[in-house]
Amino acid sequence: MTEPVLSPDPVSDDLAALPPLGRSRQIMDALARYIQARNLQPGDRLPPERELTAALKVGRSSIREVVSQLSALGIVEARIGSGTYLLRQISAETIYMPLSLSADGLAEALLMTLEVRRGIEIEASIAAARRRTPEDMARMQEALEEMERTHHREGGSGKADFAFHMTVYDAAHNPLFRQLLEQMRDIFERFWDRPFDRPDFAARSFPYHRTLFNAICAGDTAAAAEETRKILDVVEEDIRNMRP
Amino acid sequence: MTEPVLSPDPVSDDLAALPPLGRSRQIMDALARYIQARNLQPGDRLPPERELTAALKVGRSSIREVVSQLSALGIVEARIGSGTYLLRQISAETIYMPLSLSADGLAEALLMTLEVRRGIEIEASIAAARRRTPEDMARMQEALEEMERTHHREGGSGKADFAFHMTVYDAAHNPLFRQLLEQMRDIFERFWDRPFDRPDFAARSFPYHRTLFNAICAGDTAAAAEETRKILDVVEEDIRNMRP
DNA sequence: CGACTCAAATTGGTCTGACCTATTACCAAT
DNA sequence: ATTGGTAATAGGTCAGACCAATTTGAGTCG
Missing domain, CATH: 1.10.10.10 (Winged helix-like DNA-binding domain superfamily/Winged helix DNA-binding domain)
Structure with a gap:
């Protein structure tokens, strides 16, 4: 053409x-x-x-x-x-923040990265608890219920988990959270076969999702932080049990 | 040659x-x-x-x-x-984690970035409170005292503040914290004329540094998180008062 | 001897044009 | 309608030339 x-x-x-x-x-x-x-x-x-x-x-x-x-x-x-x-949005005003990291082994690198990610996720949850709107709550609830519907299935729960967390990030009303955590999850999954799809992992982590949802809706920043920490602790446990 | x-x-x-x-x-x-x-x-x-x-x-x-x-x-x-x-270390095993962000204005971008940075800094403080060694404590104390000696002076306190926080990051025993926060501070200061060198800023923020130091030494993760949050809140306030 | 001047060498930045390989599009033959 | 092959398209690499900024150093002047 x-x-x-x-x-x-x-x-x-x-x-x-x-x-x-x-x-x-x-x-x-x-x-x-x-x-x-x-x-x-x-x-x-x-x-x-x-x-x-x-x-x-x-x-x-x-x-x-x-x-x-x-x-x-x-x-x-x-x-x-x-x-x-x-691959992603771009504008003339975009600021680039390239970070590089070196680690001895993969599990090592993932654990170190997870610790950083935990800090960001917790802060995002706190911000969400402060700034969530009724529309945010509706979106989170929808994603949560979809997640609860599919958490027992083999392959689908990973996407549902991902979708729920994205609604949380959006509720923080700081687009950086979604951008950063989306990219961090991308990078994570590039080096790690997503345990989200493993039923036992989903079973252990998903109860906290509803309590997180409740905390955010209640505007309880401390509880939101705590529930997020619990979710990430499950992930950490899973990485430690990995070791190929 | x-x-x-x-x-x-x-x-x-x-x-x-x-x-x-x-x-x-x-x-x-x-x-x-x-x-x-x-x-x-x-x-x-x-x-x-x-x-x-x-x-x-x-x-x-x-x-x-x-x-x-x-x-x-x-x-x-x-x-x-x-x-x-x-500019910085590199090896064949280095993982690159490029992040991009778009914001309406500079202050907006800085505030959004700061919120992320706060999450990371708090997690670093918590890790430091958990994992600090006697040697870490000695290094932190030395940097803290240097900071207290120079906080009233015009230009030097910025470097001292920087040095102290670096010792905290190192005490976390997760090199990622230092790498990331060092780079984030670099980026920050590229867009912002360091308020660390302004005496009023140093005066407001530095009392929290000793309480943070005490919390980390005591292994009190909750207090370490709280003091770090206070320090970052001063920075946030300063950005909000900026507006060129 | 020191400081200054200026030209040459060095080095990254850009352009052009050529050729390679992988992918895609299209058209003919079955 | 499917298949198969060919041409057009697109990114990847290379070579050579030239530009612009910096650095170097020899030469000169004070």
Whole structure:
């Protein structure tokens, strides 16, 4: 189809003259605006590099540089022969906070990571208990009941657990919680075959979900923190029993 | 000087034949091993791209790609005309956890970030109260007294505050805490002119540092969490009063 | 001897064009 | 309708040239 890039895109004009500072950041912002202007959503394919080259008026090397950086940041995924796909939202105002960690072993790394994640999850629960709206409560209740319906089944409870926690994060009304914890869970599951799908794990952890839900609805920050801690303790126990 | 790369570096041989999967990750690992083998420390300059090209047996584009990714991940900083410098440790086993966040304004972003940071800091304090050793206590006490000596001075108290908190993170005996919080503080201060150096800020926050120290030494996890929360609340207040 | 000047070497940044490989799309033959 | 193969498409790599900023060092002047 080779849809012609019709927008003059004022950004590209600016770019032509500026070598001073952080050009790659400028190109990244231009690309972000380009994506925003076309309202591309996660999952969508962005234009081929050679087309972006023409649209943003920069060499293909420069395009590849920023795409490569976005790929390293987990914003974008390049599939050879197919195209480059958007993985998560991006805007020119996006702040990137790359963290790196080194650990001796996998279980070690997971336990250390879990300790950090526990801190974040607890704070999210506290924020949720403070700021949840009636709509949040309705969404959480729905997800909770779906979880209770499926917790005995083999494969489905993982997704339900995930969905419930997402509603909690959203109830905190700080989008960072969802972003961070979603990404942390992604990373977690990349190195760990999700125990959420193992019935015994679900059985041990899911009672706390309703008490957490009740605490958040009651606005009881201390109880919300405590129930979240219990849930994460089950996860920790499971990691310790792992050891491949 | 053009120091010849004398090590055959078995890594590069592997690379020559492998196009299948994640080549850039492989090159990154090879580069990490290369850095490890030479024992390069943060601040050191790594070999020029053209030299790495020869050493790792890949085109300059590929080298630039991974260096660009490492730059985006905050591992490395390229200074045009000077060289590329190592910012933090790296190894072939390093796990990258890039996070991105979008917010309406800077203060908004800082507050959201601070809420996350608070969760991590509190968990670090709890871990410290559980796992601190006598040596940790000695180090914390020394840093605390240095902080109390300098808290009235104009510029020095920021560094002392930083140093004290680092000893707390270390006392948690989970290196992730130090890594993450160090990086988060870096990012924070990139967008915020450190209030630590403002005397009124130091005056309001530093009393809690001794109570925190006492709680950690006593192994009182609840008190350690509480005092940490108070310190972060002062920071939050300061951000709210900022508004440029 | 010290400090300054300026040119050359060094180094990262960009562009171009070529070629490779994997994927996708399309069209013809069965 | 299914299959099979071919062309177009897209990202990945390489090579060479050139640019711009920095660093280095020789040479010069005070």
